[in-house]
Amino acid sequence: MDILYTAVKHAHSGLRWVVLILLVAAIVKAIGKRRGGTVYPGKDRLALFAFISTHLQLVLGLVLYLFLSPYVRFTSDVMSDKVARFYTVEHLVGMLIAIAIITIGYIRAKRQAELNKGWKTLAVFYSIGLVIILLSIPWPGRGLGTAWF
Ligand code: HEM
Incomplete structure (x- = not known):
């Protein structure tokens, strides 16, 4: 189980950079296309790959959360332990x-293709998601026992 934990943890940690x-x-592409007046074609490979990478991260995260991580626990004292609270509640939510x-x-961008709002929708929603992800990552220095990779 230790090897599996280490492998999944490192995959999850490294995949953050891909995400x-x-x-x-x-x-950047969506903003550039929007500014250039390009019509949204109804799909975008880069947006799709970004979408897939977050879902892959969700799957790895769920495996850690449900089966492997020693930090996740469902005891009454979880909220008073900074690290346990972060992984059990804050990171997940x-x-x-x-x-x-x-x-x-x-x-939504896909559905709004004819209205030509797709690039703007992608730029806005992905930017909000990115900010929340940046705030929810256990960066080294936050005292959560993590590394850069
Ligand atoms: C885009 C989404 C996500 C990103 C970028 C991300 C990133 C990270 C990073 C960088 C770590 C620290 C790894 C280390 O160096 O030790 C981590 C740990 C962890 N993540 Fe995520 N995560 C994401 C989503 C999730 C989700 C949705 C869950 C739960 C369902 C989750 C559960 C966990 C758990 C349990 C740990 C602690 C692993 C351990 O050290 O035992 N993550 N995550």
């Missing part, structure tokens, strides 16, 4: 909200 890079790239907003943005 962040894809989200930033999708947002923040990331679920961010992933939901990104998902809504991707689907």
Whole structure:
């Protein structure tokens, strides 16, 4: 179980960079296209890859949360322990909200293709999701026992 925990934890930790890079790239592209007056074609591969990367992170996160992580616990003292509270409540809630907003943005942009609002919708929803993700990541220095990768 230890090897599995280490593997999933490192995959989850490293994948954060893929998520962040894809989200930033999708947002920059959407803003550029919107400014350039390009019509939203109804789908965008970069936005799709960013969307998929967050869902992959959700799956890895759920595996850690439900089966592997020693930090997640459901005891009455969980709220008084900073690290346990962060992983059991704060990280989960923040990331679920961010992933939901990104998902809504991707689907809504698709539906709004004819109205040509897709690029703006992507830029707005993905940016809000990105900010929440940045705030919910256990960055080194926050005292949560994490690394950069
Ligand atoms: C885009 C979404 C997410 C990002 C970018 C992200 C990022 C991270 C990072 C960087 C760590 C620290 C890993 C380390 O260095 O030790 C971490 C830990 C963790 N994440 Fe996430 N996460 C995301 C979503 C989720 C979700 C949705 C869940 C739960 C369903 C989750 C559950 C966990 C757990 C339980 C840990 C603690 C692992 C441990 O050290 O035992 N994550 N996450």
